[in-house]
Amino acid sequence: MNEEDKTISELGEFGLIRHLTQDIRLKNPGTLKGVGDDAAVLDYTGKLVVVTSDMLLEGIHFNLMYTPMKHLGYKAVVSNISDLYAMNAIPKQIIVSLAFSKKLTLKQIENLYAGIKLACDNFNVDLAGGDTSTSLTGMAISITALGEGEKERLVYRSGAKKNDLICVTGDLGAAYLGLQLLEREKKIFLENPEIEPQLEGYDYVLQRQLKPEPRADIIEFFRENNVSPSAMIDISDGLSSEILHICNESKTGCKLFAEHIPVNQEAENLAAEFNITPIVAALNGGEDYELLFTISPGEFVKIKDNKNIKTIGHITDRENGHHLITSDGTFIPLQAQGWDTFENITDK
Amino acid sequence: MNEEDKTISELGEFGLIRHLTQDIRLKNPGTLKGVGDDAAVLDYTGKLVVVTSDMLLEGIHFNLMYTPMKHLGYKAVVSNISDLYAMNAIPKQIIVSLAFSKKLTLKQIENLYAGIKLACDNFNVDLAGGDTSTSLTGMAISITALGEGEKERLVYRSGAKKNDLICVTGDLGAAYLGLQLLEREKKIFLENPEIEPQLEGYDYVLQRQLKPEPRADIIEFFRENNVSPSAMIDISDGLSSEILHICNESKTGCKLFAEHIPVNQEAENLAAEFNITPIVAALNGGEDYELLFTISPGEFVKIKDNKNIKTIGHITDRENGHHLITSDGTFIPLQAQGWDTFENITDK
Numbered sequence: 021m022n023e024e025d026k027t028i029s030e031l032g033e034f035g036l037i038r039h040l041t042q043d044i045r046l047k048n049p050g051t052l053k054g055v056g057d058d059a060a061v062l063d064y065t066g067k068l069v070v071v072t073s074d075m076l077l078e079g080i081h082f083n084l085m086y087t088p089m090k091h092l093g094y095k096a097v098v099s100n101i102s103d104l105y106a107m108n109a110i111p112k113q114i115i116v117s118l119a120f121s122k123k124l125t126l127k128q129i130e131n132l133y134a135g136i137k138l139a140c141d142n143f144n145v146d147l148a149g150g151d152t153s154t155s156l157t158g159m160a161i162s163i164t165a166l167g168e169g170e171k172e173r174l175v176y177r178s179g180a181k182k183n184d185l186i187c188v189t190g191d192l193g194a195a196y197l198g199l200q201l202l203e204r205e206k207k208i209f210l211e212n213p214e215i216e217p218q219l220e221g222y223d224y225v226l227q228r229q230l231k232p233e234p235r236a237d238i239i240e241f242f243r244e245n246n247v248s249p250s251a252m253i254d255i256s257d258g259l260s261s262e263i264l265h266i267c268n269e270s271k272t273g274c275k276l277f278a279e280h281i282p283v284n285q286e287a288e289n290l291a292a293e294f295n296i297t298p299i300v301a302a303l304n305g306g307e308d309y310e311l312l313f314t315i316s317p318g319e320f321v322k323i324k325d326n327k328n329i330k331t332i333g334h335i336t337d338r339e340n341g342h343h344l345i346t347s348d349g350t351f352i353p354l355q356a357q358g359w360d361t362f363e364n365i366t367d368k
Numbered sequence: 369m370n371e372e373d374k375t376i377s378e379l380g381e382f383g384l385i386r387h388l389t390q391d392i393r394l395k396n397p398g399t400l401k402g403v404g405d406d407a408a409v410l411d412y413t414g415k416l417v418v419v420t421s422d423m424l425l426e427g428i429h430f431n432l433m434y435t436p437m438k439h440l441g442y443k444a445v446v447s448n449i450s451d452l453y454a455m456n457a458i459p460k461q462i463i464v465s466l467a468f469s470k471k472l473t474l475k476q477i478e479n480l481y482a483g484i485k486l487a488c489d490n491f492n493v494d495l496a497g498g499d500t501s502t503s504l505t506g507m508a509i510s511i512t513a514l515g516e517g518e519k520e521r522l523v524y525r526s527g528a529k530k531n532d533l534i535c536v537t538g539d540l541g542a543a544y545l546g547l548q549l550l551e552r553e554k555k556i557f558l559e560n561p562e563i564e565p566q567l568e569g570y571d572y573v574l575q576r577q578l579k580p581e582p583r584a585d586i587i588e589f590f591r592e593n594n595v596s597p598s599a600m601i602d603i604s605d606g607l608s609s610e611i612l613h614i615c616n617e618s619k620t621g622c623k624l625f626a627e628h629i630p631v632n633q634e635a636e637n638l639a640a641e642f643n644i645t646p647i648v649a650a651l652n653g654g655e656d657y658e659l660l661f662t663i664s665p666g667e668f669v670k671i672k673d674n675k676n677i678k679t680i681g682h683i684t685d686r687e688n689g690h691h692l693i694t695s696d697g698t699f700i701p702l703q704a705q706g707w708d709t710f711e712n713i714t715d716k
Contacts, residue, residue: 034704052416056617057525058454058601059420061517064412068400071419072407072497073512075465079504106406117423117510149420156427158503162465162510164421169409177405253406269404356382 028126036126036152040133044147048112050168051146060148062113067168070109074100078158086202089128091230092161093135099256100165101143102234102309106254108175108242109167111143116150117162124159132161143236173248175313180251180270184314186333187249187323189238192259193298194287196305198222198229200294224286232309238328247322249313260303261356262312263333264342270314273340276333276354279347303344303354376474384474384500388481392495396460398516399494408496410461415516418457422448426506434550437476439578440509441483447604448513449491450582450657454602455524456590457517459491464498465510472507480509491584521596523661528599528618532662534681535597535671537583540607541646542635544653546570546577548642572634580657586676595670597661608651609704610660612690618662621688624681624702627695651692651702 031039041055053061062069076082076096084092097114104111116136120129140147145165205217219226234254241247251270253262259281267274283291283298291298314335315323323329333345342354379387389403401409410417424430424444432440445462452459464484468477488495493513553565567574582602589595599618601610607629615622631639631646639646662683663671671677690702 053524058451059418059457059513059515061455061522062417062419064417069410069412069417069514070407071410071461071463071512071514073421073463073465073510074499075423075467075501075508075510077467077501077503077508080467080502103406107409109407113419115419115421115512117421119423119425119428119508151422153423153425154428155425155506155508157505160423160425160467160503160508160510162421162423162508164419164463164512165407166417166419167407174409176401 028129031126033152036129040129041147044137046146047144048146051113051148054146054148055150060113060115062148062166064168068171068174070104070107070167070169070174071164072100072103073162073164074103075160075162077160083206084159085206087230089131090135090138093132094139094231096161096163097136097139097145097165098143098232098234099309100163101139101145102254102256104165104167105234105236105239106252106311107167107169108173108239108249108252109169110239111145111165111167113146113148113166114140115148115164118150118152119155119160120152121155121157121159143234175249175252176269177251177253177266178269180266180272180314180335181316182272182335182337184250184316184335185320185331186263186274186276186312186314186335187329187331188255188259188282188310188312189235189328190308190310191282191284191287192255192308192310193291193301193305194225194228194284195232195307195309196301197287197290197294197296198225199307200296201225201290202229222286222290224284225290229307232307234309235311238311241326245322247315247319249315252311252313255308255310255312256306258304258306259312260354264354264356266312266314267335267338267342270335271338273336273338274333274342274354275336275340276344278344280330280332282330376477379474381500384477388477389495392485394494395492396494399461399496402494402496403498408461408463410496410514412516416519416522418452418455418515418517418522419512420448420451421510421512422451423508423510425508431554432507433554435578437479438483438486441480442487442579444509444511445484445487445493445513446491446580446582447657448511449487449493450602450604452513452515453582453584453587454600454659455515455517456521456587456597456600457515458587459493459513459515461494461496461514462488463496463512466498466500467503467508469503469505469507491582523597523600525599525601525614525617528614528620528662528683529664530620530683530685532598532664532683533668533679534611534622534624534660534662534683535677535679536603536607536630536658536660537586537676538656538658539630539632539635540603540656540658541639541649541653542573542576542632543580543655544649545635545638545642545644546573547655548644549573549638550577570634570638572632573638577655580655582657583659586659589674593670595663595667597663600659600661603656603658603660604654606652606654607660608702612702612704614660614662615683615686615690618683619686621684621686622681622690622702623684623688624692626692628678628680630678
């Protein structure tokens with residue numbers, strides 16, 4: 021019997037791990053021991069270890085009805101890689117813990133791993149360990165990513181100074197709008213399964229939601245051009261929440277200018293369909309995995325020609341508060357709405 | 369309003385993380401940045417990084433009906449610490465990802481964190497990061513543990529050689545029997561809630577199940593006495609499964625002698641109540657978090673006086689197979705039964 025023809029129960033836990041990891045080739049010389057022992061062994065000689073972890077749960081962070089397994093695996097990895105880039109670190113290894121319900125087939129789990137491995141290949145990262153088990157209910161994926169940092173190059177949330185420029189990469193809000201589109205089509209499908217999903221013409225927003233790409237190019241650009249951001253964070257919970265994190269950690273205020281916040285044209289069109297102000301999707305949407313950073317005004321000359329970076333505001337004294345300024349000069353206080361999975365909880 | 373009086377929804381995700389982590393003091397100088405940024409930053413100058421991760425799920429790995437939250441937090445940490453000890457590494461940091469359902473109160477989550485923090489204190493480990501979110505169903509805890517290793521001291525599963533002695537620490541099977549006891553009392557309680565649980569006289573087996581202690585003492589003993597195991601693994605899935613891991617990775621066979629396998633007296637008594645052969649609990653039970661290791665015969669003199677280490681067999685050529693030898697000389701082939709959470713899955 022070929023291994024591919026076996027069921028998960030026939031493979032067993034260790035057989036499944038072996039099956040999923042048999043073709044892994046380690047890429048980084050620092051990964052001394054990967055899958056197959058009690059722990060992975062990594063050599064970070066001369067570098068600092070930067071480590072982050074995220075857990076994704078079915079029904080909370082993803083919906084298997086419209087999330088292909090391969091995309092899910094890819095996104096679970098890149099959301100962690102994005103956190104390492106947000107420290108100005110270079111990703112090197114991931115450890116994957118996976119729990120899935122009985123209803124999944126081996127083929128589905130293979131597809132999930134195909135996405136995980138594709139992300140590892142695209143970002144030169146080693147899959148260095150992990151475990152799998154069953155879940156009584158939904159699926160859970162927990163990924164830990166490790167990367168190397170240099171003391172003088174690491175960028176924290178806490179380094180922003182008054183008058184620093186606030187910059188953002190790419191464009192914002194599209195991932196959130198992609199999610200709204202998928203939710204709408206899901207609802208229509210559930211009401212009438214004979215209606216085909218209307219997804220044509222929305223390639224960009226769907227790609228932003230289903231296959232986000234963290235900004236390896238920007239981290240490389242910083243290195244090549246000797247750019248030293250004073251503070252940095254990745255945008256997973258929406259611009260508003262993230263700039264408030266930087267300001268809170270840096271003990272500063274900020275001014276953002278609405279007209280400078282980059283929104284893609286396709287996202288704007290879709291926002292109009294949903295009666296959403298595009299800037300609100302950018303502020304509160306989340307999952308864009310772009311970088312938000314601050315730099316001293318003296319460094320502006322180094323970034324001004326990079327088309328993927330937009331300056332959207334500046335850092336102020338804390339007493340000035342945290343505001344979005346609209347094109348007609350109205351000051352709107354920023355609020356950390358973001359992706360709060362707790363919002364509906366009452367435990368009284 | 370005091371923070372303690374707030375509900376989880378009033379605190380929000382970031383408020384909850386702040387509340388749970390506000391009293392954390394970093395203990396290890398190598399933990400440069402802990403909770404509060406996109407990632408933790410660790411200095412492993414001169415050491416290798418050893419990293420492991422485990423996810424525990426409600427209903428699969430624990431049952432909240434008889435697992436106190438504080439114990440659950442403690443056990444989730446020490447099971448990972450045990451994996452680092454199994455590499456002969458020194459634990460330094462953990463990263464905790466947590467998902468819980470709406471029904472949990474803030475007090476319950478505080479208790480879980482109290483257990484996590486107690487384990488961190490007892491094993492001199494820093495809680496260096498993590499995330500929390502809600503779950504639609506049960507609770508999930510994923511912990512990544514990082515520790516430091518020295519190249520010439522790390523012990524893999526693959527180093528066992530023919531004629532090496534097979535040794536085990538402490539005693540085996542008690543954690544499994546503790547679980548059987550809790551399951552029996554749960555069943556009685558569900559049938560008749562007025563019957564009080566009968567747990568008196570079973571302190572040891574219950575402690576082994578609810579508050580296991582990984583063998584920091586043995587790792588220290590190895591260091592002080594310059595003991596170099598040739599292979600090592602921790603016993604989380606039962607002796608039988610673990611020795612087969614060592615033999616498979618080392619490409620050897622093994623002989624275990626049933627009468628030398630250490631079982632605690634209380635565990636033996638309870639096994640009799642359940643009509644379980646104590647040695648079967650030791651072989652297949654799991655969750656003992658003892659260390660199983662091999663050493664060359666020349667090193668025996670260094671360990672023979674340690675009362676916490678028992679020699680239970682030896683490594684043979686692969687062709688000789690993997691056997692348990694009973695006191696009457698019967699050879700029983702070892703099988704990897706262990707804790708296979710996949711055993712009931714069919715996805716055909």
